[in-house]
Amino acid sequence: MTAPLVAQLALALVAVLAAVAAPDRIRGAVAGTATLATAAAGAWAGVLALGGATGALEVPSALPGVVLRLAPDRLGGLFMLVAGVVGAAVAVYAIGYAHGVTASRTQWAALPVFLLGMQLVPAAGDLVAFLLAWELMAGGSTVLVLAEHSRRAQTREAALWYAVTTHLSMLAILGGFAVLAAQTGATDFAGLAAADPRSAAASLAFVLLAVGFGTKAGVVPLHVWLPRAHPEAPSHASAAMSAAMVKMGVYGLLLVTLRLLPGGPTWWAAVLVGVGALSAVYGILQAAVASDLKRLLAYSTSENVGLIVLALGMALLLRDEADAPASLALLACLLLVVSHAAFKTTLFLGAGAVLRATGERDLDRLGGLAHRMPWTTAAFGLGALGAAALPVTGGFVAEWTLLQAMIHAAEPGERVVAATVPLALGVIALTAGLALLTFVKAFGIAFLARPRSLGAETAREVPVGMRVAMVASGVAVVGLGVAPGPVAAGLAQAVGVDGVGSAGLGGVTLDGVGAVLDPVALAVLSVAVVLPAIVASAVLARRRPRTVGAPAWGCGRIRTSPRMQYTATSYAEPLMRVFDDALQPTRDIEVTHVAESQYLADRVQYSQRVDDVVEVRLYAPVIRVADRVADAARRVQNGSITRYLAFAFAALVVVLVVVSR
Amino acid sequence: MSLDGLATQLLALSTGALLLTAALLVWRRSLAAAARLLAVQGVALAALVVSIAAAERDAELLGVAAVVLALKGVVIPLVLGRGVRATGVDRENALRVNPTSGLVGVTLLATLAYLVSRPITQATAGIGGTAAGPAAFAVPVGLTMVLVGLLLVVTRRRALSQLVGFLVLDNGIATVAFLTAAGVPFVVELGVSLDVLLVALILAVLSGRLHAALGAVSVDELNELRD
Numbered sequence: 001m002t003a004p005l006v007a008q009l010a011l012a013l014v015a016v017l018a019a020v021a022a023p024d025r026i027r028g029a030v031a032g033t034a035t036l037a038t039a040a041a042g043a044w045a046g047v048l049a050l051g052g053a054t055g056a057l058e059v060p061s062a063l064p065g066v067v068l069r070l071a072p073d074r075l076g077g078l079f080m081l082v083a084g085v086v087g088a089a090v091a092v093y094a095i096g097y098a099h100g101v102t103a104s105r106t107q108w109a110a111l112p113v114f115l116l117g118m119q120l121v122p123a124a125g126d127l128v129a130f131l132l133a134w135e136l137m138a139g140g141s142t143v144l145v146l147a148e149h150s151r152r153a154q155t156r157e158a159a160l161w162y163a164v165t166t167h168l169s170m171l172a173i174l175g176g177f178a179v180l181a182a183q184t185g186a187t188d189f190a191g192l193a194a195a196d197p198r199s200a201a202a203s204l205a206f207v208l209l210a211v212g213f214g215t216k217a218g219v220v221p222l223h224v225w226l227p228r229a230h231p232e233a234p235s236h237a238s239a240a241m242s243a244a245m246v247k248m249g250v251y252g253l254l255l256v257t258l259r260l261l262p263g264g265p266t267w268w269a270a271v272l273v274g275v276g277a278l279s280a281v282y283g284i285l286q287a288a289v290a291s292d293l294k295r296l297l298a299y300s301t302s303e304n305v306g307l308i309v310l311a312l313g314m315a316l317l318l319r320d321e322a323d324a325p326a327s328l329a330l331l332a333c334l335l336l337v338v339s340h341a342a343f344k345t346t347l348f349l350g351a352g353a354v355l356r357a358t359g360e361r362d363l364d365r366l367g368g369l370a371h372r373m374p375w376t377t378a379a380f381g382l383g384a385l386g387a388a389a390l391p392v393t394g395g396f397v398a399e400w401t402l403l404q405a406m407i408h409a410a411e412p413g414e415r416v417v418a419a420t421v422p423l424a425l426g427v428i429a430l431t432a433g434l435a436l437l438t439f440v441k442a443f444g445i446a447f448l449a450r451p452r453s454l455g456a457e458t459a460r461e462v463p464v465g466m467r468v469a470m471v472a473s474g475v476a477v478v479g480l481g482v483a484p485g486p487v488a489a490g491l492a493q494a495v496g497v498d499g500v501g502s503a504g505l506g507g508v509t510l511d512g513v514g515a516v517l518d519p520v521a522l523a524v525l526s527v528a529v530v531l532p533a534i535v536a537s538a539v540l541a542r543r544r545p546r547t548v549g550a551p552a553w554g555c556g557r558i559r560t561s562p563r564m565q566y567t568a569t570s571y572a573e574p575l576m577r578v579f580d581d582a583l584q585p586t587r588d589i590e591v592t593h594v595a596e597s598q599y600l601a602d603r604v605q606y607s608q609r610v611d612d613v614v615e616v617r618l619y620a621p622v623i624r625v626a627d628r629v630a631d632a633a634r635r636v637q638n639g640s641i642t643r644y645l646a647f648a649f650a651a652l653v654v655v656l657v658v659v660s661r
Numbered sequence: 662m663s664l665d666g667l668a669t670q671l672l673a674l675s676t677g678a679l680l681l682t683a684a685l686l687v688w689r690r691s692l693a694a695a696a697r698l699l700a701v702q703g704v705a706l707a708a709l710v711v712s713i714a715a716a717e718r719d720a721e722l723l724g725v726a727a728v729v730l731a732l733k734g735v736v737i738p739l740v741l742g743r744g745v746r747a748t749g750v751d752r753e754n755a756l757r758v759n760p761t762s763g764l765v766g767v768t769l770l771a772t773l774a775y776l777v778s779r780p781i782t783q784a785t786a787g788i789g790g791t792a793a794g795p796a797a798f799a800v801p802v803g804l805t806m807v808l809v810g811l812l813l814v815v816t817r818r819r820a821l822s823q824l825v826g827f828l829v830l831d832n833g834i835a836t837v838a839f840l841t842a843a844g845v846p847f848v849v850e851l852g853v854s855l856d857v858l859l860v861a862l863i864l865a866v867l868s869g870r871l872h873a874a875l876g877a878v879s880v881d882e883l884n885e886l887r888d
Contacts (some may be wrong), residue, residue: 278762642757649811653773660777 001055004045005070005123009059011038012116018130031108032095038112039091042119043084049077049123050494056125067472068132069188074494075258078334079122079251082341085476086244087115088648089469093349094236096415096465097356102147102234102592114140114240121248126188127177134173134248144237145229158228162583165225169215170213173252176208180260190258197261209256217249219309220279221614223302227286230298233359235352238294242301243345247337250308254333257316258495264316266416272313273420277427279306282582282614284434288441288575289583289610290361291568293351296442297344300387303431304340308333310424311402318409321417324512327497328405334491335401339394339480343386346473350380352469353462354446358455363442363568372459375467377447382474384439386481389432392519394480394487397508399432400517401488408513434575441571450562482519484508569608576610664715671712676697678705679836680771683809683829687763688815692751695825697779698744706832710839725850729835732854737828737861744821744865749874757816774804781841808835820868824861831857874885 015034022030049072056071072080094111101107117136124130146159181187183195183202189344195202211222218226226246230238257264283302290296295326311333318326353376354369355361370377382393389395406428409421451457461467480487483506492500499511507518588607594600637644682702686695707730714722745751758766778801810830814823835853 076791642818645811646815652811653770653808656773656777660773660779 001045001048001053001072002057004041004048005057007220008038008045008116008119011041012112016109016113019112020105024103027105027108028095028098028103031112032091032098035094035108035112035115036088036091039084039087039115039119041080041084042087042115044445045072045123046077046079046081046084046118049083050074050490051077052493059129061128066128067130069125070120070123070129073259076122076124076251078491078494079247079337082247082338083115083118083122083244086240086341086345087118089349089473090236090240091115091343092472093239093352093469094465096463096469097236097352098234101150104147106143107147110140110143111237114144114237114245118240118244118248122251123125125190127181127192128187131170131174131177135170137245137248138170138472141233141237141241142166144241145233146233147237148232152232154228155232158225158232162225162229165215165222165440169212169222171212172208172215173212176205176212176256178512179205179208179428186450189255193260193262195261197264202261202264203268206256206261206264210253210268210271210337213249213252213256214275215249217246217305217309218279218302219275220282220302220307221618223279223283223620224612224615225301227290227295227298229613230301230348231292231294231381234450235294235348235355238298239345239348239352240296242348243341246301246305247341249332250305250312250337253309253312257312264412266317266320269316269319270416270420271311273317273424274313276306276308276310276313277424279303280310280431281306281434283331284431284438285575285582286610286612288434288438289463289572289579289585291572293354293361293363293366293446296363296438297347297351300341300347300435301344303435304336304344304387307399307402307428307431308336308340310427311405313334314402314406314409314421314424317417317420318405321414324499325405325409327492327499328408328510328512330400330495331488331492331497331500332398332402332405334494335394335398335484335488336490338487339386339398339477340392341598342473342476342480343383345388345570346379346383346470346477349466349470349473350376350383353466354380354459356431356462356466358453360453360455363445365453366446366456367449367453367455367562367565368447369459370447373447373461375461375471379387379467379470379474380447381443382477384443386477388436390436392481392523393477394484395477397481397484397488397517397519399428401427401508401510403514404510404513408515437572437575445566445568445571449565452562452565482506482523484517484519499597531627553592576608582613583610584613584616668712668715670689671708671715672799675705675712675863676710676802676836679709679806679832680802683806683833684764684767686813686825686829687767688760690752690756690760692745692821692825693742695822696738696745699825699828700734700738702829702832703735703738704730706835706839707734709836721847724847728847728851728854731834732858733828733835737858740858740861740865741821741824741828744824744868747865747869748821750819750872763812763816765768766812767805770808770812771801771805774808775801777801778804789801797840799851800837803833803836803838803840806830806836809833820864820871824864824868827864828857828861860868 011034015031015038017343018034019027052073052074056069059068059070061068091111098107114135117133117138117140120133121130121137124133142159144162145162146155148155149159175639177192180192180195183199184192184204186194188193195205215222215225231240233241256270257268271559280303283299283304283306287296287299290299311329315326315329315333318329351361353373354366357373357376358366358369360366386393386395389399403425406421406425409417451459485502485504485506485508488500488508489502492498501511503509503516504518505520507516507521509516550551576583586609588605588609589603590607592602592605594602666831679702682698682705686698686702687699689695707726710722710726714720714726762767781800782797807830808830810826810833813826813829815826817826819824831853835850
C-alpha cells in the first residue's frame with residue numbers, strides 16, 4: 001500500500017520539476033507524461049485500497065510530533081481511483097490541448113499539484129493530512145483557473161469568486177473538524193469517530209462540515225463559484241475540477257455521515273435530501289437555458305451533485321426504516337459519482353475540443369461540427385447520452401438503482417420518510433426529463449445542422465492525443481452502462497452493502513429488492529424488436545417509385561441561411577416561458593426605426609440574459625455589506641507602510657502595558 | 662577572578678553596550694554612524710554569547726558567537742555602509758520625532774520593558790543554571806532593544822534608516838533568545854542570521870534602486886500599492 005503512495009508523491013515532484021525545468025518545446029510532453037504517471041499511481045493506490053489493502057504511509061512534518069498519516073480505506077480508495085483515472089485522461093488530453101498561456105511553466109506545474117492534492121484527500125487518515133491535501137487541491141485548481149487572467153477580465157473575476165468561496169469552505173471545514181476534535185481529543189479519523197452523533201456539538205460540526213463540503217461539491221445555494229470557474233478555466237482543468245474535484249466534496253459528506261458521525265439525527269438526512277433536490281432541479285433548469293456550452297456543463301454538474309447528495313440523504317433517511325433500500329440508495333450514490341466522473345470528463349474534454357477548433361463556446365454560434373470533427377462528435381455524443389441518463393450508459397444504471405431504492409421504500413412508518421420519498425421521486429423525474437432536453441440541445445445545436453459562424457465552418461478535428469482521451473472516457477461512459485454488474489459489486493464492497501451481484505453478461509442484480517438489470521440482454525432484445533421493423537420499412541419503401549424533390553415554388557426555402565435554424569436560445573424558449581418566475585430572465589428588445597417613418601423598423605435587436613437568481617438575491621446583498629465595511633476600513637489603510645508599522649508598534653506596547661499590570 | 666566571575670562581568674558589560682548602542686542609534690542622524698554603531702552592537706552581542714558560553718562551558722556556543730560576530734558585527738554593517746554610499750545621502754533629514762523626544766521615548770520604553778519582564782525573570786530564575794543567574798536580570802535589555810528597534814522603524818522615513826531599526830529589532834530578539842534559553846543551537850542561529858543578512862542585502866539594493874529611480878528615498882512616498 002505504501003509503494004503507490006510514495007510513487008505518486010515522487011512522480012508529482014518529478015512532474016513539477018519537469019514543468020519548471022523543461023524547455024518550451026518539450027514541456028508539454030515531459031510534464032504531461034509525468035503528470036499521467038502521477039495520476040496512474042493514484043489510480044493504482046485506489047485499486048489496492050478498494051480491494052481491501054491496508055497499510056499507512058506516515059510522512060513526518062516540519063513540526064515536531066505532527067505526522068501526516070495517509071491510510072486510505074475502501075471508500076477512500078474508490079475516490080482515489082476516480083481522481084486518478086480522471087487525472088490520467090486529463091493529463092493525456094492536456095498534452096495536446098495546452099498551448100500559449102495554458103502551457104506556461106506555472107500552469108504545467110499546477111496541474112500535477114492539483115491532481116496530487118485530489119488523490120491525497122481521500123487517502124488521508126488524519127485531519128492534518130486531509131486539510132493539507134485539501135489546500136493543495138484548492139491552491140492548484142485556483143492557479144489553473146487563473147490561466148487566462150491577463151487576457152480576460154471574467155477570468156480574474158471567476159478566480160476571485162472561486163478563491164473566496166474555497167477559502168470560506170475551508171474555514172467551515174476547519175471549524176467543523178475543530179468542534180469534533182475538541183469533543184474527542186483526537187485528530188485521526190478513527191479517534192474522531194468516537195464523538196456522540198446525537199449531541200449538540202455533533203450537529204454543529206455536521207452543519208459546518210456540510211456547508212464546507214457542500215461548497216466544494218457545488219450544491220445550491222453554495223454553487224456560485226461553479227458556473228464562473230468552470231467556463232473560465234482551461235478545459236482540461238474544468239474537466240478535472242468538475243469530474244473529480246467536486247467529488248471530493250461528496251467524499252467529505254460521505255466521510256462525515258458514514259465514518260465520523262454515523263447514526264445522526266433524522267433532520268441531517270432531511271437536509272441533505274432537500275439540498276440535493278433543490279440543486280438537482282435548479283442546476284438542470286439553469287443548464288437547460290444556458291447557451292454557453294461550458295456554463296451549461298457547469299450547471300449540469302450542480303444537478304448531478306444534487307442527485308448524489310439526494311441519494312446520500314435518502315440512504316441516511318431510510319436507514320432505520322428499510323435496510324435494503326437504504327443500502328441501494330447508498331450504492332446509487334456511488335454509481336452516480338462514478339458515472340458522472342466518466343461522462344463529465346468526456347463532455348468537458350469535448351467542449352474543450354470544440355473551443356480549440358472553433359474559438360467559440362456560445363452554442364448559438366456553433367453548429368455543423370459533426371462533419372468536420374467526427375471523433376469529437378462521437379465522444380461528446382456518448383457523454384451526452386450518459387448525462388441524459390439514457391440506456392446503455394452508466395448514468396442510466398445509476399438513476400435506475402436510485403429509483404429502485406426509492407420505489408421499494410414504500411410503506412414507510414415515519415411521517416418524514418412518507419412525505420419525502422414521493423416528493424424526491426417527482427424531483428428525480430423532472431430532473432431526468434430536463435436533462436434529456438438539455439443534452440439534446442447541447443448536442444443538436446453544437447454538432448448537427450449547419451454552421452452558424454465562420455469559426456464553426458472552418459473547424460478542424462483536434463490532434464490525436466486529445467481524441468484518445470475523449471474517446472477513452474466516452475467508452476468508459478458506455479462501459480459502465482453495458483457491464484454495470486462488476487462495477488456495482490465493487491462499489492457495494494466499498495461501503496459494505498450486501499446483495500449486489502452480477503447476472504448474465506455484466507448485468508446487475510439487486511437481491512434486496514429483487515430487481516435485475518441486464519443492459520446487454522436489453523440491447524439485444526431491442527435490436528430484435530426494432531430490426532424487423534427497419535427491414536420491413538426498407539422493403540416497403542423500395543416498392544414505391546423513386547421520388548425526386550424539386551421545389552417548384554420555393555416559399556423562400558431557396559434562400560435559407562444558417563441564421564434561420566433553431567438556436568440554443570430558441571430551443572429553450574418554451575422552457576424559459578414555463579419557468580419564467582424561477583429563472584427571472586431579463587429581456588430587451590431594441591427597435592431602430594427607419595429615419596423617414598416610425599412605422600417601419602430598420603432593425604430589431606432582441607437580447608436575453610439569465611442571471612443566477614441565487615447569486616443576485618442572496619450573494620449580492622452580502623457582498624454589498626462587505627464592500628461597505630471594507631470601504632470604512634480603507635480610511636485606516638492609506639498605503640503608508642510607516643503607519644502600518646506604527647499600528648503594530650502601538651498594539652505591542654498596549655499589550656505589554658496590559659500584561660504588566 | 663574566577664571564570665564565572667569574568668563571565669558575569671562580560672555579560673554585564675555586553676548587555677550594557679547593547680542598551681547604549683540602541684539608545685545612541687535613536688540619537689544619531691548620520692547613517693554612516695548608524696552603521697558603525699550597529700557593528701559595535703553586533704560585537705557586543707557576540708561578547709554576550711561568549712559570556713554565556715563561558716558560564717555554560719559550551720563549546721558549540723563559541724561557534725555561534727563566531728557566526729554572530731562575522732554576520733552581525735562585520736558583514737551586515739558593511740552591507741549597510743555600502744548602501745549608504747550607493748545612495749549618497751548620509752543624513753536622515755526628515756525625522757518624524759526629534760532626537761530629544763526620541764531619547765525620552767527610549768527611557769519610557771526601557772521602563773516598560775523592565776516592568777513587563779519581571780514575570781520572565783522570575784520564571785527563568787526558577788529553572789536554574791545560567792538563566793537563573795545574572796542572565797535573567799538582563800532580559801529587559803533585549804526587550805528594550807526590540808521596542809527601540811520598532812520605534813526606529815516607525816519614526817524614520819528613509820528606507821535605510823528603517824533597515825537599521827529592523828536590525829536593532831532582530832538583535833533584540835536574539836538577545837532575549839540567548840539570555841532566556843541559555844544559548845541557541847548553532848543551526849538555528851546560522852539560519853536566522855543568514856535570513857537577516859538576506860533582508861539587509863535586499864533592502865540595501867532596493868533603496869539604491871529607489872534612489873536612482875525616485876531621488877530621495879522616503880518610504881512615505883510609496884503609498885500607491887494598496888487596495
